[in-house]
Amino acid sequence: MDNKFEPLADSIRGGDIDAGIAVVRELVAGGTSPLEMFSGCIEPTLNVLGEQFATLDIFLPELMIAGDVVNAIQDEVAPLLKQGDSASITKGKAVVATVYGDLHDIGKNMVSLMMQVNGFEMFDLGVDASPKDLVAKAEAEDADLLCLSGLMMPSMPFMRETIEMARANAKIGNKIKIMVGGGPVTAEWAMENDADGYADDAMGAVKKAYELLGIESMSAAS
Amino acid sequence: MKNTTKIFDLFERSLTGPIMTEKDFDMKCVSVGIAKAVKKYDITFDDKHIINQDDALADRVWEAAVEFLAECGVYHQDTSRIIKFSRQEIEDALRDAPSEVRLGNGTDTVVERWRSVDDERPPLNAGSPVGTPIANKYFVPVMQSYIKEPMVDVTTGATLETVGGMEIRTRSALEILAAWEEVQLIKHAAQMAGRPGMPYIGVQMSVSDVGHISAAGRGDYPSGYTHTLGIISELKSNNEIFNKLAHSIMQGGIIDPYANPIYGGLGGGKEGQAVLLTAEMIALSVFFMSACNGSSPTHPVFFNDTTKDLLMYQSLSYQAIARNSHILTNLTLTPVGGPGTKKLLYECVAFGTMCSKSGLTRVLGPRSATGVISGHMTGLEARFHGEVMHAATKIDRVAADKIVKKALSMYEDKMGEHEFGKPFWELYDVEKVTPNKEWLDMYQEVKEEVAGWGLPL
Ligand code: B12
Numbered sequence: 001m002d003n004k005f006e007p008l009a010d011s012i013r014g015g016d017i018d019a020g021i022a023v024v025r026e027l028v029a030g031g032t033s034p035l036e037m038f039s040g041c042i043e044p045t046l047n048v049l050g051e052q053f054a055t056l057d058i059f060l061p062e063l064m065i066a067g068d069v070v071n072a073i074q075d076e077v078a079p080l081l082k083q084g085d086s087a088s089i090t091k092g093k094a095v096v097a098t099v100y101g102d103l104h105d106i107g108k109n110m111v112s113l114m115m116q117v118n119g120f121e122m123f124d125l126g127v128d129a130s131p132k133d134l135v136a137k138a139e140a141e142d143a144d145l146l147c148l149s150g151l152m153m154p155s156m157p158f159m160r161e162t163i164e165m166a167r168a169n170a171k172i173g174n175k176i177k178i179m180v181g182g183g184p185v186t187a188e189w190a191m192e193n194d195a196d197g198y199a200d201d202a203m204g205a206v207k208k209a210y211e212l213l214g215i216e217s218m219s220a221a222s
Numbered sequence: 223m224k225n226t227t228k229i230f231d232l233f234e235r236s237l238t239g240p241i242m243t244e245k246d247f248d249m250k251c252v253s254v255g256i257a258k259a260v261k262k263y264d265i266t267f268d269d270k271h272i273i274n275q276d277d278a279l280a281d282r283v284w285e286a287a288v289e290f291l292a293e294c295g296v297y298h299q300d301t302s303r304i305i306k307f308s309r310q311e312i313e314d315a316l317r318d319a320p321s322e323v324r325l326g327n328g329t330d331t332v333v334e335r336w337r338s339v340d341d342e343r344p345p346l347n348a349g350s351p352v353g354t355p356i357a358n359k360y361f362v363p364v365m366q367s368y369i370k371e372p373m374v375d376v377t378t379g380a381t382l383e384t385v386g387g388m389e390i391r392t393r394s395a396l397e398i399l400a401a402w403e404e405v406q407l408i409k410h411a412a413q414m415a416g417r418p419g420m421p422y423i424g425v426q427m428s429v430s431d432v433g434h435i436s437a438a439g440r441g442d443y444p445s446g447y448t449h450t451l452g453i454i455s456e457l458k459s460n461n462e463i464f465n466k467l468a469h470s471i472m473q474g475g476i477i478d479p480y481a482n483p484i485y486g487g488l489g490g491g492k493e494g495q496a497v498l499l500t501a502e503m504i505a506l507s508v509f510f511m512s513a514c515n516g517s518s519p520t521h522p523v524f525f526n527d528t529t530k531d532l533l534m535y536q537s538l539s540y541q542a543i544a545r546n547s548h549i550l551t552n553l554t555l556t557p558v559g560g561p562g563t564k565k566l567l568y569e570c571v572a573f574g575t576m577c578s579k580s581g582l583t584r585v586l587g588p589r590s591a592t593g594v595i596s597g598h599m600t601g602l603e604a605r606f607h608g609e610v611m612h613a614a615t616k617i618d619r620v621a622a623d624k625i626v627k628k629a630l631s632m633y634e635d636k637m638g639e640h641e642f643g644k645p646f647w648e649l650y651d652v653e654k655v656t657p658n659k660e661w662l663d664m665y666q667e668v669k670e671e672v673a674g675w676g677l678p679l
Contacts, residue, residue, distance in 0.1 A: 053486075054523075056485075056486050056491075056522070056523065059486045059487070059490040059491055060486055060487045060488060060490075061249065061253040061257075061488060061490060064248075064249065064253075065249075100392075100393075101391075101392030101393050101429060101430060102392070103454060103460075106455065106484045106487055106520075106522070107522075110522065152392070152429060153355055153381060153383060153389075153390060154389075154390040154391055154392040154396075154397060154400070154427075154429050155392055155429075156389065157389050157391050158391070158392075183525075183593075183594040184355070184594065201523065
């Protein structure tokens with residue numbers, strides 16, 4: 001990484017929003033484009049943090065704080081982005097939730113966070129999300145991906161219904177990619193129930209998302 | 223002794239406490255609060271032992287946990303408010319909390335009592351597959367396989383896969399019917415095993431409040447069965463949990479909740495987890511009016527609780543509780559290994575020995591093969607786990623620590639290998655409900671091997 005980006009990387013690693021914004025302002029004043037900041041610093045820094053989390057060298061709070069810094073930076077530079085730039089700094093839009101009746105959120109949060117730090121714009125509907133709400137959100141955001149988490153068998157029928165409802169939706173049905181995961185879900189279940197992908201951990205979810213959207217480079221998962 | 227927190231008071235606090243977003247509660251109250259407590263009370267592991275040998279450290283964990291909980295409180299997701307109890311209120315409630323409870327009925331009654339860290343009595347063995355899915359036709363023989371084991375004192379169920387031939391749907395009539403089916407089948411299995419009063423921790427199928435309120439009802443739910451409640455990690459409640467709680471209190475039920483902090487989550491690494499786990503057990507007693515207080519901490523990559531770090535902080539946390547209070551505590555053993563593998567048995571040795579030497583009053587499981595592989599469960603592993611817990615009371619903490627390290631060395635580097643073993647019907651004669659030669663021979667071989675390490679099995 002270019003030396004000039006070290007302070008920015010530090011602010012992300014240290015979870016310091018104020019410092020992050022200050023550095024970004026300086027960089028902008030010095031002529032660095034937001035796009036350069038993302039590809040030259042923010043993305044690689046987040047990738048490393050993601051890897052460290054996958055091996056438990058850092059823990060969830062550190063990754064969450066880093067994600068918050070990056071969100072704040074995105075808000076700061078948003079007015080400066082040219083048409084098309086924002087598309088190249090996000091890999092895609094994803095709606096994520098734990099399905100109806102199921103309150104287990106830890107794995108879902110990990111998937112959501114890991115996808116966020118790997119470049120996806122995440123719309124997290126939390127837990128206990130009904131098929132209707134999930135599909136409505138995916139439609140409203142014109143999402144590329146729908147990520148469903150389910151840990152309990154008595155909630156699995158609702159995962160299947162969400163998939164059916166999404167496929168039947170006139171606006172998103174044909175193009176949205178659907179990924180599923182959680183204890184009772186398997187790759188076979190995914191296939192039998194018309195999902196596009198399955199992964200058994202958060203890093204796998206990111207890889208699968210890249211694969212489904214045809215995104216090639218992924219330093220974190222390589 | 224009784225629980226002195228009252229449901230009306232609790233409810234009122236959930237309607238009047240400070241308002242906060244859930245994310246702020248997670249980050250500002252839990253995550254920051256734990257980090258602060260770890261620093262202030264200098265919670266560090268020397269990494270030389272797995273079973274905690276440092277009593278002063280355990281006492282600091284307790285102090286840190288009480289202080290943290292009084293500051294943090296418990297979040298109510300539906301009212302977006304924090305339920306708070308002052309330090310004084312927490313201490314008063316703990317002083318009044320039950321130190322023993324009778325479980326089960328008739329000749330199968332057992333008493334769960336507070337245990338000291340080096341207690342000569344073993345923890346109660348709640349031998350069971352704890353919610354692992356099972357095809358309905360095997361439910362009764364599987365449960366019989368646990369209940370018939372003399373080493374098993376208490377049990378809890380597998381999860382039924384269907385009801386009336388249909389997939390179960392939570393919050394629907396099908397959940398209610400499944401919850402009833404579970405209770406009826408358990409009674410039947412207990413009768414068939416000749417232990418009709420066997421204490422039961424139920425209802426596993428009470429995914430939402432409707433199943434719980436219907437099936438754990440006065441008409442047909444024995445008084446010696448406990449009422450289980452899953453409390454949302456970390457330190458959260460909601461209307462469904464309060465509905466279950468109010469119902470169980472009005473039934474005069476034995477309140478038996480659990481909370482499962484996740485390693486690497488908001489509590490961070492093992493130092494923070496030791497404080498958080500302790501605080502969550504105190505919260506169950508004080509905020510959720512429990513008789514018994516349980517947990518099943520989970521590794522976020524291997525989905526078990528038998529890794530080195532998890533064994534270390536569970537030992538420290540439960541010692542902290544046993545040394546500083548008289549509340550009843552339980553853990554669920556969730557190994558990676560499945561039935562018919564030596565890995566499962568070594569994981570039982572590590573976990574059972576740790577529990578026996580850390581003041582636990584009851585241990586559930588083994589929830590074999592991480593508890594998610596249909597049918598991978600047998601009573602024989604619960605027999606073995608019970609024998610381990612009994613044997614560990616006969617050696618001291620230093621010797622026990624060596625046993626745990628030795629057992630861990632047998633599976634530690636294979637944690638990521640999914641040795642889920644075989645299903646019940648391949649390891650048992652399903653008619654007679656007896657283990658087959660293959661599984662018995664392996665059990666016998668490992669038992670002799672571990673006895674050779676110095677655990678008097
Ligand atoms: C923690 C926990 C709880 C906590 C949840 C706290 C929380 N905030 O989430 C509490 C205590 C509240 C709880 C409650 C209950 N639980 Co629970 N719980 C667990 C436990 C022990 C660990 C789950 C966990 O967080 N694992 C760690 C995370 C990191 O893993 P993960 O969620 O699997 O996610 C990873 C992958 O699966 C994947 N992934 C996950 N989602 C997605 C999505 C996509 C798109 C992709 C690609 C990948 C992916 O990536 C993640 C990261 O690596 C499991 C046991 C187990 N072995 O899983 C039982 C378990 C899930 N619970 C179970 C049960 C029965 C219940 C209760 C019904 C118990 C009761 N009778 O009250 C209640 C239900 C409440 C409800 N309505 O949901 C059963 C389910 C049985 C079944 N198959 O139906 C299990 C399997 C335990 C068991 N054997 O009994 N539980």
